Amino acid sequence: MRTVKLELGPDSYDILIGRDLLAQAERISALLPQPRAAIVTNTTVATLYLQPLVDALTARGVDVLPIVLPDGEQYKTWETLNLIFDALLGARAERKTTLIALGGGVVGDMTGFAAAVYQRGVPFIQIPTTLLAQVDSSVGGKTAINHPLGKNMIGSFYQPQLVLADLATLDTLPPREFSAGMAEIIKYGLIDDLAFFEWLEANIDALMARDVAALTYAVERSCQNKARIVGEDEKEQGVRALLNLGHTFGHAIETGMGYGVWLHGEGVAAGMVLAAHASRLLGQISDADLQRITGLIRAAGLPVQAPDFGYERYAELMAQDKKVDAGKIKFILMQKLGQSYIGTLTPDIVRGALQAGCSADAVASSLA
Numbered sequence: 001m002r003t004v005k006l007e008l009g010p011d012s013y014d015i016l017i018g019r020d021l022l023a024q025a026e027r028i029s030a031l032l033p034q035p036r037a038a039i040v041t042n043t044t045v046a047t048l049y050l051q052p053l054v055d056a057l058t059a060r061g062v063d064v065l066p067i068v069l070p071d072g073e074q075y076k077t078w079e080t081l082n083l084i085f086d087a088l089l090g091a092r093a094e095r096k097t098t099l100i101a102l103g104g105g106v107v108g109d110m111t112g113f114a115a116a117v118y119q120r121g122v123p124f125i126q127i128p129t130t131l132l133a134q135v136d137s138s139v140g141g142k143t144a145i146n147h148p149l150g151k152n153m154i155g156s157f158y159q160p161q162l163v164l165a166d167l168a169t170l171d172t173l174p175p176r177e178f179s180a181g182m183a184e185i186i187k188y189g190l191i192d193d194l195a196f197f198e199w200l201e202a203n204i205d206a207l208m209a210r211d212v213a214a215l216t217y218a219v220e221r222s223c224q225n226k227a228r229i230v231g232e233d234e235k236e237q238g239v240r241a242l243l244n245l246g247h248t249f250g251h252a253i254e255t256g257m258g259y260g261v262w263l264h265g266e267g268v269a270a271g272m273v274l275a276a277h278a279s280r281l282l283g284q285i286s287d288a289d290l291q292r293i294t295g296l297i298r299a300a301g302l303p304v305q306a307p308d309f310g311y312e313r314y315a316e317l318m319a320q321d322k323k324v325d326a327g328k329i330k331f332i333l334m335q336k337l338g339q340s341y342i343g344t345l346t347p348d349i350v351r352g353a354l355q356a357g358c359s360a361d362a363v364a365s366s367l368a
């Protein structure tokens, strides 16, 4: 088992990475302030991993309340959040009752938000079961629900007390979801870790074949990168915004297509390609760099062309981004391959990037 530490003073926590960790419930039970926990999951993950976790905790004397939500990005809403509160109140869950998120980023983001506000804050543990959640969403304490007008618009920063990433759960993850997680992994290479980007280029086939050693390394290195950045800037006053590489365009794609049509990782992938096109137009990366970026993203089974809903619609959607400051949209751009920065773009460069990186086919194929 590998351990990555997220250093946040009194709010520091461990990220445990390895196979078959679900059965090792003592790492969870040791943290519970009372022998009571609610496991929040969804209908898909419940059939696969809820019972083993309930059994492992029950065997350690923990009273478990399962809360099973509908599955899908379209359910990352107030209504679904309320189902968590209904269940917690119905079972008289207390301030010391721990909420455990068992699932992907949707379950993790909603459970974290519920933990932040239920009785003004209860303990919270993340058990991510998608690649995306293991390398990104379970780490760092961003929690949220969507609004019809924008992604993750209502939420809070609220750190878990433990992240337990059981790589064995990825054995059942569908290929499209696995690829979605690869987008956030590639993101770390492009933010500021060229050596990791080059390692990914060399090992993409092993990763896509889910080779255990390659996967363990990629998850650990991703968590190290994220933990370092969040440790420097927990509440996104500066450097943490780099973790939004590909997301200004990507969130616009997710919202514009309708939540759940394009997966989050797919939006991020096409969004990173658009950011690369913009950086190329600014003369900061070369054609060869652009080819390397699109080549790796394509090899990970991800889209390299964004849906074409036109400059005006993209501009309208991106105006809702959380990085907007005094009306100015911020983008994460590439200074060179493997080094990103937070900047702004003129409308001409945004238009140029969209012209180069959008395709009507990308809309049609994803709706097919």
Ligand SMILES: NC(=O)c1ccc[n+]([C@@H]2O[C@H](COP(=O)([O-])OP(=O)(O)OC[C@H]3O[C@@H](n4cnc5c(N)ncnc54)[C@H](O)[C@@H]3O)[C@@H](O)[C@H]2O)c1
Pocket (backbone or CB within 6 Å): 042, 044, 045, 048, 071, 072, 073, 076, 103, 104, 105, 106, 107, 109, 129, 130, 131, 132, 133, 136, 137, 138, 139, 140, 141, 142, 143, 151, 152, 169, 170, 171, 172, 173, 174, 177, 180, 181, 264, 265
């Ligand atoms: N908080 C953050 O820092 C952060 C970071 C990145 C993404 N996010 C959010 O995370 C969400 C995307 O997360 P995601 O990609 O995990 O999607 P998801 O949570 O929708 O999970 C993807 C699908 O895989 C299923 N699934 C989960 N685990 C499985 C398993 N082991 N085997 C088989 N199926 C399984 C789920 O039921 C779902 O159908 C988005 O809402 C995004 O905004 C948040």
Ligand SMILES: O=C(O)C(=O)C[C@@H](O)[C@H](O)[C@H](O)COP(=O)(O)O
Pocket (backbone or CB within 6 Å): 136, 140, 142, 151, 152, 184, 236, 240, 241, 243, 244, 247, 322
């Ligand atoms: O942890 C962060 O910070 C990130 O930006 C990670 C992103 O991958 C993630 O999708 C996050 O939820 C986006 O944040 P948002 O503030 O733009 O909603």
Ligand SMILES: [Zn+2]
Pocket (backbone or CB within 6 Å): 136, 184, 247, 264, 268
């Ligand atoms: Zn993301």
